[in-house]
Amino acid sequence: MEETLTPPSVTRQPLSESSEWTFELLDLYDREIGRVAAHYGLDTYPNQIEVITSEQMIDAYASVGMPVGYHHWSYGKHFLSTQKSYKRGQMGLAYEIVINSSPCIAYLMEENTLTMQALVIAHAAYGHNSFFKGNYLFRTWTDAEGILDYLVFARNFIAECEQRYGEEAVEDLLDSCHALMNHGVDRYKRPAKLSMAKEQMRQVEREEYLQSQVNLLWRTLPPREAAEQGRREDRFPPEPQENLLYFIEKNAPRLAPWQREIVRIVRKIAQYFYPQRQTQVMNEGWATFWHYTLLNHLYQEVKLTDGFMMEFLQSHTNVVFQPPFHSRMYSGINPYALGFAMFSDIRRMCEHPTEEDRQWFPEIAGSDWVKTLDFAMRNFKDESFIAQYLSPRLIRDFKLFAVLDDDQREKLEITAIHDEAGYRRVRQLLADHYNLGNREPNIQVWNVDVYGDRSLTLRHFMHNRRPLGESTPEMLRHIARLWGYTVKMESADENGDAQLVGVCEV
Amino acid sequence: MSQLVDRRLSGKNRSAVNRQRFLRRFKGQIRKAVTEAVSGRKIGDLERGEKISIPSKDLSEPIFHHGPGGRRDMIHPGNKEFVSGDQVDRPEGGAGGGGGQASQDGEGEDDFAFELSKEEFMDFFFQDLALPDLVKKQLAAVPEVKRARAGFVSQGNPSNLHVVRSMKQAIGRRLAMASGPREALKEAQEALADLEDRGLGTSPEADELREEIERLKARVAAVPFIDTWDLRYANRVDQPTPSSQAVMFCLMDVSGSMDEDRKNIAKRFFMLLYLFLTKSYERIEVVFIRHHTVAVEVDEEDFFHSRESGGTVVSSALELMRQIVLERYPSQAWNIYAAQASDGDNWEDDSPRCREILSQGILPLVQYFAYVEIEAEEPQSLWHEYERVAAGSARFAMQRILTLADIYPVFRELFRKKVGA
Numbered sequence: 001m002e003e004t005l006t007p008p009s010v011t012r013q014p015l016s017e018s019s020e021w022t023f024e025l026l027d028l029y030d031r032e033i034g035r036v037a038a039h040y041g042l043d044t045y046p047n048q049i050e051v052i053t054s055e056q057m058i059d060a061y062a063s064v065g066m067p068v069g070y071h072h073w074s075y076g077k078h079f080l081s082t083q084k085s086y087k088r089g090q091m092g093l094a095y096e097i098v099i100n101s102s103p104c105i106a107y108l109m110e111e112n113t114l115t116m117q118a119l120v121i122a123h124a125a126y127g128h129n130s131f132f133k134g135n136y137l138f139r140t141w142t143d144a145e146g147i148l149d150y151l152v153f154a155r156n157f158i159a160e161c162e163q164r165y166g167e168e169a170v171e172d173l174l175d176s177c178h179a180l181m182n183h184g185v186d187r188y189k190r191p192a193k194l195s196m197a198k199e200q201m202r203q204v205e206r207e208e209y210l211q212s213q214v215n216l217l218w219r220t221l222p223p224r225e226a227a228e229q230g231r232r233e234d235r236f237p238p239e240p241q242e243n244l245l246y247f248i249e250k251n252a253p254r255l256a257p258w259q260r261e262i263v264r265i266v267r268k269i270a271q272y273f274y275p276q277r278q279t280q281v282m283n284e285g286w287a288t289f290w291h292y293t294l295l296n297h298l299y300q301e302v303k304l305t306d307g308f309m310m311e312f313l314q315s316h317t318n319v320v321f322q323p324p325f326h327s328r329m330y331s332g333i334n335p336y337a338l339g340f341a342m343f344s345d346i347r348r349m350c351e352h353p354t355e356e357d358r359q360w361f362p363e364i365a366g367s368d369w370v371k372t373l374d375f376a377m378r379n380f381k382d383e384s385f386i387a388q389y390l391s392p393r394l395i396r397d398f399k400l401f402a403v404l405d406d407d408q409r410e411k412l413e414i415t416a417i418h419d420e421a422g423y424r425r426v427r428q429l430l431a432d433h434y435n436l437g438n439r440e441p442n443i444q445v446w447n448v449d450v451y452g453d454r455s456l457t458l459r460h461f462m463h464n465r466r467p468l469g470e471s472t473p474e475m476l477r478h479i480a481r482l483w484g485y486t487v488k489m490e491s492a493d494e495n496g497d498a499q500l501v502g503v504c505e506v
Numbered sequence: 507m508s509q510l511v512d513r514r515l516s517g518k519n520r521s522a523v524n525r526q527r528f529l530r531r532f533k534g535q536i537r538k539a540v541t542e543a544v545s546g547r548k549i550g551d552l553e554r555g556e557k558i559s560i561p562s563k564d565l566s567e568p569i570f571h572h573g574p575g576g577r578r579d580m581i582h583p584g585n586k587e588f589v590s591g592d593q594v595d596r597p598e599g600g601a602g603g604g605g606g607q608a609s610q611d612g613e614g615e616d617d618f619a620f621e622l623s624k625e626e627f628m629d630f631f632f633q634d635l636a637l638p639d640l641v642k643k644q645l646a647a648v649p650e651v652k653r654a655r656a657g658f659v660s661q662g663n664p665s666n667l668h669v670v671r672s673m674k675q676a677i678g679r680r681l682a683m684a685s686g687p688r689e690a691l692k693e694a695q696e697a698l699a700d701l702e703d704r705g706l707g708t709s710p711e712a713d714e715l716r717e718e719i720e721r722l723k724a725r726v727a728a729v730p731f732i733d734t735w736d737l738r739y740a741n742r743v744d745q746p747t748p749s750s751q752a753v754m755f756c757l758m759d760v761s762g763s764m765d766e767d768r769k770n771i772a773k774r775f776f777m778l779l780y781l782f783l784t785k786s787y788e789r790i791e792v793v794f795i796r797h798h799t800v801a802v803e804v805d806e807e808d809f810f811h812s813r814e815s816g817g818t819v820v821s822s823a824l825e826l827m828r829q830i831v832l833e834r835y836p837s838q839a840w841n842i843y844a845a846q847a848s849d850g851d852n853w854e855d856d857s858p859r860c861r862e863i864l865s866q867g868i869l870p871l872v873q874y875f876a877y878v879e880i881e882a883e884e885p886q887s888l889w890h891e892y893e894r895v896a897a898g899s900a901r902f903a904m905q906r907i908l909t910l911a912d913i914y915p916v917f918r919e920l921f922r923k924k925v926g927a
Contacts, residue, residue, distance in 0.1 A: 050513040056514070059521045324583055404578070
C-alpha cells in the first residue's frame with residue numbers, strides 16, 4: 001500500500017522489466033492500476049482475478065462467461081468452434097469475458113505476457129466492472145450479488161430434471177426455449193431481483209399456483225352463446241404481449257410444472273443478459289477507453305517500460321481498428337472502435353473544444369471530463385448514447401454514410417454522408433441501428449383461441465415492410481412444441497392489415 | 507482490493523459433458539462423416555482422431571430474424587466518393603458495398619468442422635460393426651502388457667515386500683541414528699576410564715559420567731532394529747508387449763461384379779482384422795493380392811480403387827499367396843493371417859482346386875484364414891467347397907455378409923482364442 005501514498009515523482013522506476021508474469025507482479029500491477037482507477041473515481045465491485053488455461057478460457061467463451069452453467073449441446077458446439085478459430089490463430093482470447101457479478105470475475109490466460117495481463121486487468125477488472133456497477137440498465141435489471149447463486153440453482157434444477165425426465169426431454173425443451181431467448185425479455189417492465197434462496201423457496205409454491213391458474217383458464221367455459229360472442233369480440237390476452245417466454249410459462253396449457261420452471265430459468269437468464277446486448281458499444285468503449293487511459297497514466301509516471309507500451313499499443317490498435325465498408329475484413333461497425341472513439345471524443349470536447357463542439361454540445365464543451373464521462377456511462381444505453389453524443393467530428397473521422405435499401409427501387413440510395421446536411425440523419429440512423437427493437441422482428445402474442453382449438457396466434461408487426469426470415473417455419477415448430485397446440489404467425493403491415501405467413505399444426 | 511486466484515488446475519474439461527451432448531445429438535451426421543473418412547484411410551491407419559465436418563445448417567440454432575426485402579437504412583464507415591443523393595447498384599451477393607446483409611450471409615454456409623479424438627472416432631467406427639462391448643474395449647485399449655521389474659519403491663503391497671532391501675535399509679538407518687550417541691558414549695567411557703585411572707572413580711564427575719553412559723546406552727538400544735520406513739517393495743510396471751511380427755494377406759476379387767459398395771464392406775473387414783492384429787503384434791506387414799483370372803500383388807491404392815473385368819479364378823490368388831509366403835514370410839518367423847473377400851463368383855472347375863490349395867498348401871502355414879462373401883446371391887461352388895474346408899480346420903472361418911454387422915462373427919473364434927491366451 002505504500003506506493004499509493006508515495007508521490008509518483010519519488011518512485012520513478014518501472015514496476016518490472018521482464019514480460020514474464022508472476023503472481024507477485026500481477027498483484028503489484030493490479031494494485032497500481034487500482035490506484036489510478038481510484039484516482040479517476042472508478043467505482044467497482046470487488047475483483048476476483050482468476051488465472052486460467054486457454055482451454056478453460058474457451059470454455060468460458062462457450063458459456064458466455066457464466067462461471068456455472070447447465071449442460072446443453074449448444075455449449076459444446078460453441079466450444080468446438082471457438083477452439084477451432086483459436087487454434088487457427090484467428091482470434092486472441094483476452095478480452096470480454098467478464099459478467100456482471102459481485103465479486104466481478106475476470107479471467108487471465110496463463111500463456112499471455114505480463115503486458116496482456118495488465119491490459120486485461122485494466123479492461124475487465126476496472127473498465128467493465130465499473131460499467132456494470134454504474135450503468136442504470138445493469139443497476140435496475142440485474143442483480144450482481146444474486147446471479148452466481150441463481151446459476152447454481154438453475155444448473156441443479158436442470159440436472160435434476162434430466163435425471164427424472166430424461167436428457168432428451170430436457171434437451172428438446174431447452175432447444176425451444178433457447179430459440180425464443182431474444183423474445184423472452186421484458187423491455188419495459190422492471191424485473192424482480194434474483195436470488196437462490198428465494199427461488200428455491202418459491203419454486204414449489206409457484207409450481208402449484210401456476211398449474212392451478214392454467215387449469216382455471218382452460219376450465220372456465222362460459223355458456224355456449226356467450227362463447228360464440230366471445231369468439232368475435234374478446235381476445236386473450238386482451239393486450240398483445242411481447243414476452244413470448246413469459247406468456248408460455250404462464251399460459252401454455254400442456255407444460256408440466258418442471259417444464260414451466262425451465263422456461264422460466266431460460267427467460268431469467270435471457271433477461272439477465274439483455275442489458276449486455278443493449279450496451280455493447282458503450283460497455284466495450286468504456287472498458288477500452290479506461291484500459292488505454294489507465295495504462296497511459298502509469299506510463300507517464302514512468303512505471304511502465306517502453307517495451308511494455310509498444311506491446312500494449314499494438315494490441316490496443318488491433319482492437320479498435322475499424323475496416324472501411326469496402327474492405328474484405330468489414331463486418332459491420334466495430335463496437336470497440338466506435339465506443340472507444342466516442343468516449344475519447346467526449347474527453348476531447350471537454351478539454352479542447354472547437355467552435356463546432358461549442359455549437360453542438362454547449363453543455364459538454366469545456367466541462368470536467370471525468371464527471372461528464374461518468375454521467376454518460378451511468379445514464380445511457382447504446383441507442384440513446386449515440387443519439388446524444390455522436391459528434392460531427394467523429395462522423396467525419398469514420399466517414400459514415402447512410403444507405404437506403406428499398407426493395408421497391410432498383411438502386412440503393414445514399415441518403416446522407418458526413419457533411420453539414422447529413423450529420424443529424426447519420427446520427428439518428430446509427431442510433432436506430434442499435435435499437436434492439438428494430439434489429440429483431442417485433443413479434444407479439446396476439447390471440448389464443450380459448451374457446452376453440454386452443455391455437456396460438458402470434459403477430460409480427462412489420463417495420464418498413466421487412467418480412468420475417470426463412471427460419472420462421474422452424475421457429476414455429478419450436479413454439480408449437482412449447483404451446484402444445486397449433487401455432488400461427490401473422491405479419492401485419494403498417495396499416496394493421498395482417499396476413500397469415502406460417503402455421504405449425506400439432 | 508482484488509483477489510488473485512490460480513484456477514488452472516481446477517475445473518479441467520468442464521465442457522466435456524457438453525461435448526458429449528453435442529456428439530450424441532449429431533451422431534447421424536457424424537457417423538456419415540466417419541464412414542467417409544474411413545473410406546479415405548489406409549487399412550493400417552485407423553487409430554487416430556479425425557477432422558470431421560458436418561453441414562452447419564444442420565446444427566443451426568434458429569432465432570427469429572428479418573428476411574431480405576422491405577426498406578432498410580444502413581450506416582457504413584469509410585465513405586470514399588459518395589455524396590448525398592447518389593444512386594448505386596446493389597452489390598452482387600456479397601462483399602461490402604452497401605449491402606449490410608453481406609456480412610451475415612458471407613460465413614454461414616461453411617461446414618462446421620471439428621476434431622474427433624481417437625477414442626471417439628473408434629467408437630463411431632465400431633458402432634456399425636455391432637461388436638460386443640468386451641471386444642470394443644479390448645480393441646480400443648492399449649496393447650497387452652507384461653509386468654516388468656522396475657526397481658524398488660517405499661510403498662507397496664505386502665506380498666511385494668523385498669526382505670534383503672528392507673534389511674539393508676534398516677542397517678543404514680541404525681548406523682546413522684546410533685552413530686552420534688555411540689561416539690558420545692565412547693568419549694564418556696574413555697573419560698570415565700581416565701578418571702578411574704587417576705583414582706577419581708568415586709568423584710561426582712565420575713558418577714555424572716556413569717549416568718551419562720547409562721543414558722547413552724539406552725539411547726543406542728532404543729534405535730529400532732527395523733522400522734516402517736525401512737521397508738522396500740519390489741516395483742513392477744506394465745510394459746506393453748506386442749509379441750512379434752505378423753503379416754496379413756488381403757485377398758480380394760476385383761472382377762467386374764465387385765462394385766464400390768462391396769469393396770467398402772471388404773475394406774471394413776480388412777480394417778477390423780488389422781485392428782485385431784495390432785493388439786497382438788508389434789510389427790505388421792500387409793500384402794495386398796487382387797485377382798480376376800490372374801492374381802497380382804499390388805499396393806493399397808490399386809487394391810481398392812482400380813477395377814478390372816473378366817472372369818474369376820480364385821485359385822490364382824491362393825497360389826500367389828502361397829508363393830509369397832514361401833519366399834518372404836517363413837512361417838516359423840512370422841504369424842500369418844489372411845482375409846479373403848469376394849462376391850462368391852468363381853469358375854466352376856476351379857473351386858475344388860481352391861479347396862485343395864487352401865487345406866493342404868495354406869492352412870498349415872497360417873494362424874487364421876477368414877473368408878467373407880459379400881452380398882452374394884446364392885452360395886456357389888466356392889462356398890460349398892470352402893464349407894468342407896471349414897469343417898476340417900479350426901483356423902478357417904467364413905461368413906456371408908449383407909450388412910456391416912455381419913463382419914464381426916468371422917472374428918469371433920480368433921478373438922476368443924486371444925482372450926483365452
